[in-house]
Amino acid sequence: MAESHYTLPRAELDKPAKLLIVTAPFYRDIADHLIAGATTEIEASGATHEIVEVPGALEIATAIGIAERLSNFDGYVALGCVIRGETTHYETVCNDSSRALTLLGLQGLCIGNGILTVENHDQAEARANPEKMNKGAGAAAAALHLIALGRKWGGARKGVGFIPDSEDYQIAGKAKDTPTG
Template sequence: MAGVSHYELPLPRFDAPPRLLIVVSPYYREIADGLIAGARAVAEQAGAVVDQIDVPGALEIPTAVGMAARSGRYDGFVALGCVIRGETTHYETVCNDSSRGLTLLGLEGVAVGNGILTVENEGQAIVRADPAGQNKGGGAAAAALHLIALSRKYAATRPQSAPDTEDRDPIRLAGRLEGPNGA
């Protein structure tokens, strides 16, 4: 649509610097470098502390994010890579499964910005990866930072006296409940 622009939320402010892990597939090195530069610039603007790891391809990104999330060392994650359509259906598999994996992690509460480009050709990828262009790497970092801020907001409003398990009703599949929560 000609003349329509998109709105970008201002970056959140943090009392304590967030720790971000950039997980990147450098399969297309030039594209990945542009995505990384954009993500690092946005993270720096927000005062984030950034680490980076490389994985072989886009399909490995969700697995690496999940492993790192379980470590508890990071507040959020930026997934970066590029998938360019080829001659086979492998493109659809990589696009769909990497995106689905990241979405599932997000639904589990992992703050992750998805900057995996899915494009028809190298030209489209170059425009999207360019920090001075569409800056999709920076957009993924901004998304992760916004989700970290949201996570911190909700963590701060939770009652401090109630651990995770006390607020939940037990689920009984069969038989009677035993112990202090039993009927």
């Protein structure tokens, strides 16, 4: 019996989003499947995207960090594939790429992690193929959901502290000129 997984409905965005897909095409066929799934999901949500390639999975987070500092993307989709080999390099790449993306996410970046970590090419194919598990679309959907949450929670503040671009400031919810009596 096949396992059933719940999938959230497509994210609803208040305005279109712009995403950067960062892919490590070490396994070109797998990367192409992941990209196809991600771009279909992004376009179905009304968002736009750009795609950049990096040498390997370890460089994905660095590229996202650079883009966050120097460009204007709303979110990011990390795509790649790490297949276990004969050395411990697999563990290093899996752990460090995931950790780096998590740290960027904790800084507020909206990232969908679609870096596959698998035992063999058949497992990668099953997960990447848009006709099968479609993990590229899942990563894009995750980024879009995080963008929607950020927009929901990033609205106007409720008046505690200083208000940027204003000569007025508020403390504990009261404007400075408001009588306190």
